[in-house]
Amino acid sequence: MIEALGTLNELKRKGVIKDYAIGGGYALNYYLEPVLTYDLDIFVLMATDKEYSALYRYFRGLKYQIKNVYIILEGMPVQFLPSFISPLIDEAIRRAKRIRVKGTPSKVITVEYLIATLLTAFRPKDKMVIPHLLEQADMRLLDEMLGRFSDEKTPLDKRLGRILESLQ
C-alpha cells in the first residue's frame, strides 16, 4: 500500500494528476481500528473526463494491470474517483490532511469529509462506523458542510440526524 502511495506521488510529480487524497476504507483505517480492506480508494483532482481517460492511458502505456475499475499499483487494486463527479470529493481533496507513512508523504481526507462520503453512500456498513468517527469530528464544521452538500436526493444532514437519534 505504501508503495502504491509512492507511485501516486510520482504521478503528481510528473503532472499526470494535480493532487490526490486517500478516501474510503483506508481513510477509515487511518481514523479507526484496522478493518479488512481490499482496495485503495483514491480521490483525484481532475476537471474533465479527458484527464481521467489520460490517467488510464498512462497506466496502460506502462503495462500496469487493469481489472474493471481497478488499476493494480504495486499489488494494490486502486480505484480512482475523480473530483469532477462531485463537489464534495473536490473539496475533500483540497482540504485533505497531510500525512507521512513511513516517510512517504501523502494526504488523507479529514474525518468530517470521510463522514460526509459515508453519508452519501449510506450502506449498512457505513452507518455502523459513523458514530465512532463522530467522536473525532468537529461537529460545527460537519454541520456546515452537510448543509452545503445536502440535497433532496442525498439529504446528508437528515441522514446524520437519523444516526444521532438512533444513538440516544
Added chain:
Amino acid sequence: MKKLLSISDSEEFWKVFSEQREARRKQLRNLPFAKKIEIVAKMRAAQLSRPR
C-alpha cells in the same frame, strides 16, 4: 480476560466484555497508520490464501 471468565452474572459479563472490547478498539485506533496498514495487509493475505 481472567476477570471476564470469572463473571457468572450475564449482565455483568456483557458490561465488562463491552468495556474490554472498547478499550481494545481504542488501543488499535491509536496505532500509527503504517502499523495499521501492516495489520490490514496481514488480514488481506490471510483472507486471500483461504481455499474457496
